[in-house]
Amino acid sequence: MATPLPDTPSLVTSENNLATPSQTLPAFRSPPHNFEAEKALLGAIFANNNAFDRVSDFLRPRHFADPVHGRIYEATSKLIERGQIADPITLNNFFEQDGSLSDMGGTQYLAELAASMVNVINAGEYGRTIYDLHLKRMLIDLGETVVNRAFSPDVDDLAMRQIEEAEQTLYDLATTGEFEGGFQTFKSSIITAIEMAEAAHRRDGKIAGVATGLRDIDTIMGGLHPSDLLILAGRPSMGKTALATNIAFNAAYDYKYEVNEAGDKKTTDGAVVGFFSLEMSSEQLAARILSEQTEIASDKMRRGSLSNDEFDRLVVASQQLHRLPIFIDDTPAMSVSMLRTRARRLRREQGLGLIIVDYLQLMESSGRKENRVQEIAEITRGLKTLAKELNVPVLALSQLSRAVEQREDKRPQLSDLRESGTIEQDADVVSFIFRESYYLERAEPMQRQDESPDKFAERFDRWETRLNEVRHHSEVIIAKQRHGPTGSVKLFFDGMFTRFGDLDTQHTDEF
Numbered sequence: 001m002a003t004p005l006p007d008t009p010s011l012v013t014s015e016n017n018l019a020t021p022s023q024t025l026p027a028f029r030s031p032p033h034n035f036e037a038e039k040a041l042l043g044a045i046f047a048n049n050n051a052f053d054r055v056s057d058f059l060r061p062r063h064f065a066d067p068v069h070g071r072i073y074e075a076t077s078k079l080i081e082r083g084q085i086a087d088p089i090t091l092n093n094f095f096e097q098d099g100s101l102s103d104m105g106g107t108q109y110l111a112e113l114a115a116s117m118v119n120v121i122n123a124g125e126y127g128r129t130i131y132d133l134h135l136k137r138m139l140i141d142l143g144e145t146v147v148n149r150a151f152s153p154d155v156d157d158l159a160m161r162q163i164e165e166a167e168q169t170l171y172d173l174a175t176t177g178e179f180e181g182g183f184q185t186f187k188s189s190i191i192t193a194i195e196m197a198e199a200a201h202r203r204d205g206k207i208a209g210v211a212t213g214l215r216d217i218d219t220i221m222g223g224l225h226p227s228d229l230l231i232l233a234g235r236p237s238m239g240k241t242a243l244a245t246n247i248a249f250n251a252a253y254d255y256k257y258e259v260n261e262a263g264d265k266k267t268t269d270g271a272v273v274g275f276f277s278l279e280m281s282s283e284q285l286a287a288r289i290l291s292e293q294t295e296i297a298s299d300k301m302r303r304g305s306l307s308n309d310e311f312d313r314l315v316v317a318s319q320q321l322h323r324l325p326i327f328i329d330d331t332p333a334m335s336v337s338m339l340r341t342r343a344r345r346l347r348r349e350q351g352l353g354l355i356i357v358d359y360l361q362l363m364e365s366s367g368r369k370e371n372r373v374q375e376i377a378e379i380t381r382g383l384k385t386l387a388k389e390l391n392v393p394v395l396a397l398s399q400l401s402r403a404v405e406q407r408e409d410k411r412p413q414l415s416d417l418r419e420s421g422t423i424e425q426d427a428d429v430v431s432f433i434f435r436e437s438y439y440l441e442r443a444e445p446m447q448r449q450d451e452s453p454d455k456f457a458e459r460f461d462r463w464e465t466r467l468n469e470v471r472h473h474s475e476v477i478i479a480k481q482r483h484g485p486t487g488s489v490k491l492f493f494d495g496m497f498t499r500f501g502d503l504d505t506q507h508t509d510e511f
Helices: 035-047 049-054 067-081 088-095 099-103 107-115 120-151 159-175 186-202 215-221 240-253 282-294 298-303 308-321 336-350 372-390 402-406 420-426 436-441 453-470
Strands: 011-013 019-021 229-234 256-259 265-269 273-277 326-329 354-358 394-399 429-434 473-481 487-494 499-502
Touching: 035 049, 035 067, 035 107, 035 120, 049 067, 049 120, 067 088, 088 107, 120 159, 159 336, 215 473, 215 487, 229 240, 229 372, 240 273, 240 282, 240 326, 240 354, 240 394, 240 499, 273 282, 273 336, 282 298, 282 308, 282 326, 326 336, 336 372, 354 372, 372 394, 372 420, 436 453, 436 473
Parallel strands: 229 394, 229 429, 273 326, 273 354, 354 394
Antiparallel strands: 011 019, 256 265, 429 473, 473 487, 487 499
16 A cells, blocks of 8 residues: 555545545644753853843743753842852752752753853844744744634623733733843933924924923923823812813824825824723713814703704814814723723824823723722823833823812812822822812802891802802812922813813814
C-alpha cells in the first residue's frame, strides 16, 4: 500500500472492501517559544549583569516559556536590584531546594546557561524575542477564550460586552511592557512645551488647552489641558450638567483642523467631544443643547406647546447643530474599561479632543471591591490613566455629600466631595459650582406668630432684594489646580434655558 500524502488521512479497507478515513488525532501544534533565546539571555546576564538593564523595563519572569527560566530570571533580578552579583555561584543558594531545577541538572544547569552566552550586546534582542513570543502565546489564549465564551449558552453574557472585554484585553496586551517607554531627553520635553506655548500664542484666546467658551474660566485655567482629569462637583440642581453641555457645545462649535502632508488631521482649535451621559438619555441632552442655543424652554418642547415661530427657530437651529462633532453615549452603569474602549474607538474613527463623564458616582468598577471608596478610587485612577493615554482632557462631574446643606455657608469645600480622598488626589483640577439663588429660593421667609406685619415686610423685602441680586448669578470655585492658581469665577446663569455665560454679557450665538 502506498504511503499517503502529507495531511491526507490514511485509508483502511473494511469488510465490504470500502475505503474509509481512519480516525486520526489533529496535529499537535506547540505554542511559540524559543528556549535557546531564553538560555542565551540568561547566559548574557550571568556574563555581565549590566545586560539586565537592557531588558528590565519590559521583561518579566512570566514572559519566559520555560517556568524554570522564569524563576532563574526572577532570582537574578532580585540579586541585581540589591546591588549583588548574579552568577551561577551566587544563584546556587536560591535553587538548592528547587526540585524542578534539580531535575534539569541543578548547579550544572546554571553553568550550562552561563556557557550559552553568545554576545552580551544581543541581550536586548533576546529579550524582545522572548517578549514577542509571550505575546503570541497570550494571543492564542485570548483567541481560545473568545471562541469558548462565544459558544457559552449564558444569555446574559451579551455579544457586545464580550467584544468590548476582548478589545480591552487585546489593548492591554499591546500596551503592557512596551519597548517605547522610558526617559526622554530634556531637550525633547522643552521642544514639546514650546510647541504648546506657540499653539496657544497663535490662538485669539491665548490659551493652550481646549477653550470652554467662558472667558473668566479660560483666564484662570488656560482652557482644559490634554492629559488632565478635571472634576466639576456640586449638589443636585446646581447646574453641573448644564455647564458641561455648554462647554461641550462651545468646544465643538469652535472645532477646526488642518490636514498635514501625510493626510492626517491636526486640531487647531476646539475639539471633537465624547460625552458619556450615565444619567440622562442622548435625546434629553440634545434637547438641553437646543434649548440653550435657541432660548426656547425645554419643557415647552416636551409638552408640544411651541408656537409656529418657535418651531421654525428650532428647525433652523437643529440643522446647524447636527453638524457639530459631539458624540453622546448614554449607556447606563458603564465601567472604566468599557468607557476606555469606546473612547479609543471614537478617537480612531472620528478623532477626539475632549471627554465628558456625567457623572462619576454612576460608574461601576471592573471588579468587586470591599467598599464604595475603593470603587471610586479605581474609577478616578482609570479616568486619569485614560486622560494620559489618549492625551485629552477628561471632565468628570461629581456629586457632593449632604454636609453642604448642614452649614450656614453653603459654598462647597474639598471635604464635601463624596469619597473625597481619592477624587482630590487623582484630579488635576477640582472645581465646584455654586448658586446662592438656589438656597435663597428655598428659604423664603414666613411670618412668625410674634412678628409684626411691618417687621415681616422689612425682612421679606431684604430677602427679595438679595434674591433679585443673585438670581442669574453662578459661581465656579476652583479649589484645586495642579498647574495654576485657585480662586472663584462669577458666571451668568439663565435657569429657564439652563445656559451659562460671562457675567457681564448675556452673549448669544448666531446660527
